[in-house]
Amino acid sequence: MSNIRGRFSKPVDKIVATYTASIPFDWRLYKQDIAGSIAHARMLARQGIIADKEAETIIGGLASIREEIEQGKFEFKAELEDIHMAVESRLIEKVGEAGGKLHTARSRNDQIALDMRLFAREAISSTIAALKELQRALIGLAEDNKDTVMPGYTHLQAAQPVLLAHHLLAYFEMLQRDIARFSDCLKRVDVMPLGSGALAGVAYEVDREFLARELGFSQVSQNSLDAVSDRDFVLEYEAAASIGMMHLSRLAEEIVLWSSAEFNFIEIDEAYATGSSIMPQKKNPDVAELARGKTGRVYGSLMALLTTMKALPLAYNRDMQEDKQGLFDTVDTLLSTLEVFAGMIKTLRVKAENTANAAGQGYILATDLADYLVRKGEAFRTAYDIVARLVSYAEARGKTFAQLSLNEFKEFSSLFGEDVHSVTVESSLAARNITGGTAPEQVRRALADARKILEQK
Amino acid sequence: MSNIRGRFSKPVDKIVATYTASIPFDWRLYKQDIAGSIAHARMLARQGIIADKEAETIIGGLASIREEIEQGKFEFKAELEDIHMAVESRLIEKVGEAGGKLHTARSRNDQIALDMRLFAREAISSTIAALKELQRALIGLAEDNKDTVMPGYTHLQAAQPVLLAHHLLAYFEMLQRDIARFSDCLKRVDVMPLGSGALAGVAYEVDREFLARELGFSQVSQNSLDAVSDRDFVLEYEAAASIGMMHLSRLAEEIVLWSSAEFNFIEIDEAYATGSSIMPQKKNPDVAELARGKTGRVYGSLMALLTTMKALPLAYNRDMQEDKQGLFDTVDTLLSTLEVFAGMIKTLRVKAENTANAAGQGYILATDLADYLVRKGEAFRTAYDIVARLVSYAEARGKTFAQLSLNEFKEFSSLFGEDVHSVTVESSLAARNITGGTAPEQVRRALADARKILEQK
Amino acid sequence: MSNIRGRFSKPVDKIVATYTASIPFDWRLYKQDIAGSIAHARMLARQGIIADKEAETIIGGLASIREEIEQGKFEFKAELEDIHMAVESRLIEKVGEAGGKLHTARSRNDQIALDMRLFAREAISSTIAALKELQRALIGLAEDNKDTVMPGYTHLQAAQPVLLAHHLLAYFEMLQRDIARFSDCLKRVDVMPLGSGALAGVAYEVDREFLARELGFSQVSQNSLDAVSDRDFVLEYEAAASIGMMHLSRLAEEIVLWSSAEFNFIEIDEAYATGSSIMPQKKNPDVAELARGKTGRVYGSLMALLTTMKALPLAYNRDMQEDKQGLFDTVDTLLSTLEVFAGMIKTLRVKAENTANAAGQGYILATDLADYLVRKGEAFRTAYDIVARLVSYAEARGKTFAQLSLNEFKEFSSLFGEDVHSVTVESSLAARNITGGTAPEQVRRALADARKILEQK
Amino acid sequence: MSNIRGRFSKPVDKIVATYTASIPFDWRLYKQDIAGSIAHARMLARQGIIADKEAETIIGGLASIREEIEQGKFEFKAELEDIHMAVESRLIEKVGEAGGKLHTARSRNDQIALDMRLFAREAISSTIAALKELQRALIGLAEDNKDTVMPGYTHLQAAQPVLLAHHLLAYFEMLQRDIARFSDCLKRVDVMPLGSGALAGVAYEVDREFLARELGFSQVSQNSLDAVSDRDFVLEYEAAASIGMMHLSRLAEEIVLWSSAEFNFIEIDEAYATGSSIMPQKKNPDVAELARGKTGRVYGSLMALLTTMKALPLAYNRDMQEDKQGLFDTVDTLLSTLEVFAGMIKTLRVKAENTANAAGQGYILATDLADYLVRKGEAFRTAYDIVARLVSYAEARGKTFAQLSLNEFKEFSSLFGEDVHSVTVESSLAARNITGGTAPEQVRRALADARKILEQK
Numbered sequence A, B, C, D: 001m002s003n004i005r006g007r008f009s010k011p012v013d014k015i016v017a018t019y020t021a022s023i024p025f026d027w028r029l030y031k032q033d034i035a036g037s038i039a040h041a042r043m044l045a046r047q048g049i050i051a052d053k054e055a056e057t058i059i060g061g062l063a064s065i066r067e068e069i070e071q072g073k074f075e076f077k078a079e080l081e082d083i084h085m086a087v088e089s090r091l092i093e094k095v096g097e098a099g100g101k102l103h104t105a106r107s108r109n110d111q112i113a114l115d116m117r118l119f120a121r122e123a124i125s126s127t128i129a130a131l132k133e134l135q136r137a138l139i140g141l142a143e144d145n146k147d148t149v150m151p152g153y154t155h156l157q158a159a160q161p162v163l164l165a166h167h168l169l170a171y172f173e174m175l176q177r178d179i180a181r182f183s184d185c186l187k188r189v190d191v192m193p194l195g196s197g198a199l200a201g202v203a204y205e206v207d208r209e210f211l212a213r214e215l216g217f218s219q220v221s222q223n224s225l226d227a228v229s230d231r232d233f234v235l236e237y238e239a240a241a242s243i244g245m246m247h248l249s250r251l252a253e254e255i256v257l258w259s260s261a262e263f264n265f266i267e268i269d270e271a272y273a274t275g276s277s278i279m280p281q282k283k284n285p286d287v288a289e290l291a292r293g294k295t296g297r298v299y300g301s302l303m304a305l306l307t308t309m310k311a312l313p314l315a316y317n318r319d320m321q322e323d324k325q326g327l328f329d330t331v332d333t334l335l336s337t338l339e340v341f342a343g344m345i346k347t348l349r350v351k352a353e354n355t356a357n358a359a360g361q362g363y364i365l366a367t368d369l370a371d372y373l374v375r376k377g378e379a380f381r382t383a384y385d386i387v388a389r390l391v392s393y394a395e396a397r398g399k400t401f402a403q404l405s406l407n408e409f410k411e412f413s414s415l416f417g418e419d420v421h422s423v424t425v426e427s428s429l430a431a432r433n434i435t436g437g438t439a440p441e442q443v444r445r446a447l448a449d450a451r452k453i454l455e456q457k
Helices: A014-020 A023-046 A052-070 A083-101 A108-144 A164-189 A208-215 A224-229 A232-258 A286-309 A318-346 A352-359 A366-375 A380-396 A406-412 A418-422 A425-431 A440-455 B014-020 B023-046 B052-070 B083-101 B108-144 B164-189 B208-215 B224-229 B232-258 B286-309 B318-346 B352-360 B366-375 B380-396 B406-412 B418-422 B425-431 B440-455 C014-020 C023-046 C052-070 C083-101 C108-144 C164-189 C208-215 C224-229 C232-258 C286-309 C318-346 C352-359 C366-375 C380-397 C406-410 C418-422 C425-431 C440-455 D014-020 D023-046 D052-070 D083-101 D108-144 D164-189 D208-215 D224-229 D232-258 D286-309 D318-346 D352-359 D366-375 D380-396 D406-412 D418-422 D425-431 D440-455
Strands: A149-154 A157-163 B149-154 B157-163 C149-154 C157-163 D149-154 D157-163
Touching: A014 B286, A014 B318, A023 A052, A023 A083, A023 A108, A023 A208, A023 A318, A052 A083, A083 A108, A083 D380, A108 A164, A108 A224, A108 A232, A108 A318, A108 A440, A149 A164, A149 A352, A157 A164, A157 A352, A157 A366, A157 A425, A164 A232, A164 A440, A164 D164, A164 D224, A164 D232, A224 D164, A232 A286, A232 A318, A232 D164, A232 D232, A232 D286, A286 A318, A286 B014, A286 B286, A286 B318, A286 C286, A286 D232, A286 D286, A318 B014, A318 B286, A366 A380, A366 A425, A380 A406, A380 D083, A406 A418, A425 A440, B023 B052, B023 B083, B023 B108, B023 B208, B023 B318, B052 B083, B083 B108, B083 C380, B108 B164, B108 B224, B108 B232, B108 B318, B108 B440, B149 B164, B149 B352, B157 B164, B157 B352, B157 B366, B157 B425, B164 B232, B164 B440, B164 C164, B164 C224, B164 C232, B224 C164, B232 B286, B232 B318, B232 C164, B232 C232, B232 C286, B286 B318, B286 C232, B286 C286, B286 D286, B366 B380, B366 B425, B380 B406, B380 C083, B406 B418, B425 B440, C014 D286, C014 D318, C023 C052, C023 C083, C023 C108, C023 C208, C023 C318, C052 C083, C083 C108, C108 C164, C108 C224, C108 C232, C108 C318, C108 C440, C149 C164, C149 C352, C157 C164, C157 C352, C157 C366, C157 C425, C164 C232, C164 C440, C232 C286, C232 C318, C286 C318, C286 D014, C286 D286, C286 D318, C318 D014, C318 D286, C366 C380, C366 C418, C366 C425, C406 C418, C425 C440, D023 D052, D023 D083, D023 D108, D023 D208, D023 D318, D052 D083, D083 D108, D108 D164, D108 D224, D108 D232, D108 D318, D108 D440, D149 D164, D149 D352, D157 D164, D157 D352, D157 D366, D157 D425, D164 D232, D164 D440, D232 D286, D232 D318, D286 D318, D366 D380, D366 D418, D366 D425, D380 D406, D406 D418, D425 D440
Parallel strands: none
Antiparallel strands: A149 A157, B149 B157, C149 C157, D149 D157
16 A cells, blocks of 8 residues: 555555455454544643644544444455554545654554454453353253253263253353453453554653553553564463363253254254254254354364464564454354353253153162262272172163162172162262262252352442 | 244244354355256256256256356345255245255255365366466576575575575475375365265165266265265365465565575565555565465364364264365465465565575585595594584684685595585585486476476376 | 584583483384485495495494394483484494494485385375274174164254165275375375485485385485475375374264163173273273374374474474374374274174164154155155144154054145055165165165275285 | 273273273373372261271372382383272282272262372473573573664564563563463362262262362362363463463574574574584574474364363263373473573573674664654654655665765755754664663663562562
8 A cells, every 4th residue: 555655666466465455354443443543642642742633633533434434434445455554544535634643653563462452352351241141041041950860971871860950050160260261361461552663662752551541451561572473362362262162062062962862851942943955854953063063163263373473583473464363253153152052051941851761771870889888888999899790780680770679789798788779869969968069959059159150240 | 044944833043043054155155056956957857857847947047046146136145044045045036836846856965065076176276276386486486596506404504505496496396296185185076976965865866977977077976974974075175285385384484584684585576575554664575474374274274174073973964064164265375375476486586696695604515525525435424523623623713614724624634635625515516416406407407397397288 | 412513512401402302202213214224325335435345234233223122122312312313323333433434425304204204104004904904894894784774863863764884884985085095195205305415415426216216115306405394294194194083083973972871772892891980880982982082182293293394494494303203193093093993893783673763763754755745746845845844743743654644644735645654764765776875775785895995905 | 900890791802901091191190199099088087988097008008109109119000091090909909908998989080180180280380480480591681681782573674673682571571471371270270179079979978178178279179070071271271381382482483593694693502502413514403493393292282182172071081081191291391391491591692793783784763764754743654655765765875874965865854954863773772762662771670670570489
């Protein structure tokens, strides 16, 4: 674009202009860019670097450009390269020479660092809100199914009975950690970079603390070279998002499993299911599958930026322009997945009879029998071996534990008594009465705690 | 969308429709989708599954839809979910009942597999052409600088003198392997999946060989479950593209280094360089930097799809919809990078005096001195040690090898004779006269061979 | 190590020696390294660069070093840095001065390129053999369960009935593509790099074609700079391995699902299952889970090397030492997974009654009913809608299709006739009688074809 | 291993035992495993679940096993599967029945979660210490070269002069953020999981708070299903390590560049440089290169575990065993890289004359000239254009700014006055006198602040 081609005698080749332009995606930062420029103009006037009158003209011009953009009247031409130049150009067009003063004591390098930080700050706040909304949906579902029993699985094999609410609370915990991670990331985002200039700091008496206050930051950056070449906060958002999507992919997997005919634990609401183009009977858990699939793109964007940043010498290098699309896509993917999951969970129907039925199958109480023997004085490892043989015996005869007689039990250990038949799913649940355990009392308390956390703030 | 909501009593939630719609990106497959549908209609008629008249109506309708799209008159509504439904819906709108017969003996699952394969086939052919064009640019630059000497580097330390043409030919070799990889990938792309239906094969007497011929494939898929759930060819394209971008990132790194003031080996044409918003003197190698940075996104898309495909049970799962954007972006990135590099290389100016000067610095001929001693009868490892001590000696005195007297040489080995001073950059180059070596004779032959390869086809 | 510290006045720091040493892992290349050195010595003598006698001494020394290593008598000291120096040092120790001549006309840069290529060549051959062995196991299981019917799934929802053999053949196809990819990779491995020296070619009249023949390569490298800095073949192996592990992760997922109590389709042999430390009843599909998990490490190694190679200037850089552990781990992981899967598949017991039962559930024949209507003259899209309504009707009444009366059918379309009840799982299978379809006739043919492919070579 | 094969009638296949065994790498957790078991035994006795006497016996046995391991007398047999079973087995061997009681109220699932958390806690503490040590080295180098001027770069083109100390402080800031990230990660590590059992909580009255206190944790986990299937903390460590390695790769790149003959800014101490096997003159920055290369493996391990964890249903799955090697390798790589960098930086010699010389080249003061005009009343964008034309003019005549006469300046703008020649590298530095700027006063303050931060704690 003409005004930054000053020293060149010819324009960039067209394919170069297209190749290097970021305006097709960074237009999205217009709000951040204009907010930053307004604060900058205000500061320049306050410090006497430009006249008050000029600042007013600039600010008025910027406000009207924002309006043009929001009303769809602004043309984002590829020749304008990026959002900063697009806005500056239009400003000069609108208000003349005063517009040419806006870029005093500022470079695109610190300007884009600011825009990205403003964007990331908003993204974190939306992300935390969306995480809480999904937590709310999970807790709601858990409360509505407080007494529902289901098999707890390890290795996808029924292991021990648990409450469905306990299972759902596991996801509450994961999302709670996600929130903590995004909150921690915010501390690294909350740093105001303007004043760093191209790389060495600007040669004007700017008031960086004023800029920080105006733009709502609590710190200013401490090293100009670092400030223009730091994209840690983008990587950190993407890493937290990758872990978050991993959690959602696990929930997605379970929704897919549970809505299969074989598990048949839940019914997805029709508004959250889709059909097939050829098989009229199909009701597919597409939302869960797609979320599971989208985990890939979020991981991919993290890997992409890590790769891009590898081995770049200081300070700014054009490679870093590649930070934007990955972040935008990650924010969009995570937010939309959280939103659509909240809706799906809220409308999910649990088939409590089926889950309870599954929890009663097989030898799911084997651990409880071993614990029974331990309580009668057996060493755990020996008790384990006794029950293991008991399982083989019962399985060979096609019997459940309940169908075994006391005599049969006694053949394996004389410690078995009448009370062996009081080892049930219910007793198994109730026995796990410690913090974090699946006993109904514990789960009730955990649900109440979760509610309290959700009500905070 | 209504016609695949047959069994449902309510529509999908709006956020679900947006979340699951692929039309915002898969509209790009319209040409492939319509070509596939035309071949399918033709085959259905040929087999008597639909009437000839119906086929004609369908084909006419499809052709006019393609025109609508190409003239920008087609509205891609999000409710239409994907390109297949968008086209089918419009077809029924335009031609009525006959349109409803197009989906006979076909599912979206085999249809999308076909579309992706048609797209990948074209992409490979464009990619190979673009790789060849960059090879042409490299060979052109090499031929124009046939006698230019430069330091060959290892560890970014000058190691031995080489011809610039030899250095450029190294990239020719890399691109040659890229071409081979894409060609091999084409063999796995070149498989016609229609007839696989949703997953089990269609229940009609379709003529799959006819379809293959019509659509220019040389094989038909051999297993319907595999055919609808295979995205190996997308992964393989992305893997080959990742390796290709890695090559370009190495070339990019060298262009950045060489155009620094410190190396000062080349001058990038102004049409391929950009300026700074704040520093009027800057001439930045942005194209090379951006290409180096874009390596990240190509790696990222490969990782994304590998992640997405991990552990999916057979056959089609909605997760697989995530294959598209990554492939589109990878093809676009690779093609545009190759194109812009070809232009940049063609217009590059080599500063031969500077490269030659750099090749004469330091102790770059140390290996040649060791080889000299070997030729006089010394064991290599001993010769190496002698020259190493010689380097320390000369360095401590601030002398080059050329500035050492024969007596000084002789203090390190009596094998040194008058002819030690005939060890020069030129003799060093000439000595490497084996296939693949940097001797001028070898490089001339290699350039001629490269030209021949480029002229093939 | 002393002999490559020639120009330095002090040794490397201890932590540097440890940090940079590759001997803890590249000792594994001893066989390749010694084979390469033997061929090199033979060539040097043949060309008159060393004496025949010297070559004999060297070769004898190398053979006895190989023996020392294989008998566990060789001490791999960290100070020796890498396998090349370890062997060369020991050789000089054993045979004196002649040993010092082995490194004539060779550098570690072309030497390691050779070793890695020899290793990769063997790895590919073992990999292809292991892939074939798993194919054999799959085909064996398919043949033993030729008539077993199961539900075919999309979205993990029963979609259409298929033969288990057809399902297993899908994996045969995937592995067949894997074999093709590794074979293609071999073409890029099969290039002899010796003679490239450090980077510029060696300054001796070496006979590269002789070396190629001795070492079993069909080509010699064409550019010395490229030859010492090319690791494409490692990346290509790792990319093919990643796709292969992705296939295995899908099979693993199905084994985990199928051995769950809910699916109950298969029984893993006890020799391939493991227990729990606390739950005596557990029988876990650990092998399948672990294989699924190991997919991550193979993807990770690919990502690692792609990252490492990004933006390295020519020619060799020490970064490239990082190519080894990833390749070794990938080869080990893929080979062991293939081996253990072959064993697990061979001993797998299919519960044919259960799979058949599952295939008869639900409205799995809905597509067949739509096709039935199409054959009676209905347009497919209309037929689809009719059957969709039929599904809703039946579901609301808790009836299967078989339980609906002809009158009930007729309320949805007058085209339904008596013969609607002949739409069965069997008829559904039989109808898919096209190449790649699940009709018993097709599957029989496909099995026979697979056998033929396996018997080749 | 026999004692967890209770229900099986045959042993696992040998290849399965090898494939699934984690003992070859998880032996490394022996210290954590034994510490956890001792606390567990103490708690069991305290709660009356086992006798005090038994606890004593167990604790004594465990202590002597630890000794055996540390004295290299313990045989880690592959049949023992993992470190937990290896220790338990040996314990029973040594102390008999009491040993069989240790596994009461505990599962390998919560045990391994504990071991990994103990390991991660130590790793974080070592990592933070190593980061501080490198910060110390950087600050030391900066202090020793307080007045050294160098060119600040963007796009690897000299942009504006900066102090070397300012440049080094940029890395101080990066490492400061790394420390903050690892500290935040510690909050998620600092959670005691014992009591979660296999997945549902244990059926004993355990005292989890006591365990937490004994083992130095400040919280207990709140959900048993989550506690045994949570590996977020491993991922978070790996993500922080990836960002940290990215920082080190940037520093590595600069060390490689600066020690090239072309830059010639620094001299790496001989103890941190290595030679070539064939080129006696070479002094290679191998440590920096290798660190740059190792960035790949750290990224790879992050990608590996993200992939592994994707879409795993709750709770524990065997896939998760793959968390270990990646974490171990990442910790080892990061710690050794930090250590070796600290040593290299401490011994680095800066060639201040060369960096100063480079800072005086070209038109590096162009921005300062534009700022000069702004101060005289010109709008920045206009000033920029004037100086851009001035650069073209001077460049065409081969003159520096200093060589232009006042008249020549005045042809471009009448605002230029005598004082234009007082625009120098020194004035440029001094002008950037704001927080984070490169003015000597600011850098002095920043160094002092950094020292203060390092002295804390």
